[in-house]
Amino acid sequence: MQQRPTADISRRTFLKQGVWTIAAVSLSIGTLGSAADGETAGDCVTTGDILGPFYRRNAPFRNDLTGNGVRGRKLVVKGRVIGNDCKTVVKDALVDVWQCDGNGEYDNRSNDFRLRGRQRVDDGGGYAFTTIMPGRYLNGRQFRPAHIHFRVTGAGHRELISQLYFAGDPHIDDDPWASSKHATHRVLAVKANDDGIDSIVFDIYLEA
Numbered sequence: 001m002q003q004r005p006t007a008d009i010s011r012r013t014f015l016k017q018g019v020w021t022i023a024a025v026s027l028s029i030g031t032l033g034s035a036a037d038g039e040t041a042g043d044c045v046t047t048g049d050i051l052g053p054f055y056r057r058n059a060p061f062r063n064d065l066t067g068n069g070v071r072g073r074k075l076v077v078k079g080r081v082i083g084n085d086c087k088t089v090v091k092d093a094l095v096d097v098w099q100c101d102g103n104g105e106y107d108n109r110s111n112d113f114r115l116r117g118r119q120r121v122d123d124g125g126g127y128a129f130t131t132i133m134p135g136r137y138l139n140g141r142q143f144r145p146a147h148i149h150f151r152v153t154g155a156g157h158r159e160l161i162s163q164l165y166f167a168g169d170p171h172i173d174d175d176p177w178a179s180s181k182h183a184t185h186r187v188l189a190v191k192a193n194d195d196g197i198d199s200i201v202f203d204i205y206l207e208a
Helices: 011-016 019-041 181-186
Strands: 074-083 094-098 116-120 126-132 137-139 142-144 147-153 160-166 198-201 204-206
Touching (some): 160 204
Antiparallel strands (some): 074 126
16 A cells, blocks of 8 residues: 655655655545545435545644634635535534645645644535645646645535635646536636635535
8 A cells, every 4th residue: 555655755856756646546536436426315415536645633622723824815715514415514523724825835844834724614514715826837847727725624524625616717627636526516616705815615415
């Protein structure tokens, strides 16, 4: 079994080693296979995506990821965590998110856990993170489109590992994961909220 790289490895070193593509392909086989099966259950399914090499455990609990010197275009990402019956709130679900900064770099080593955070849903299943628009970075010869990673767990439900993409990103068509039919409902439009801040709504459905 391939081991996940340690948090000390840099994104650039990891990509040069060529492990990213191998890890991504191996992870996507299982994750997207499960998602494909789930699509037959109805509309209330959030499909899976690759974990990627830059996940870090034990990110701090917080809803604002813009501290510790983070700069960029502010973005609010919010939604609800619901069962795949389309109505039942997944109580106490844990939403774990991480992303790169505007320059395409992940914080893989600092104690600040920049642009990483966890949050328990509220009584209505809601979550909300304030972050920035992520940048893009080269994966081999192609840029990965901007994306935000999600790892969502809830008692009595299957863990979901997925990614959110942004409508209109010019690199989606060239990316094997973002362009997959399984990602269609995870390519979402950004709209200004009542405060004029860019916002995106991403409701997450967990399979029992």
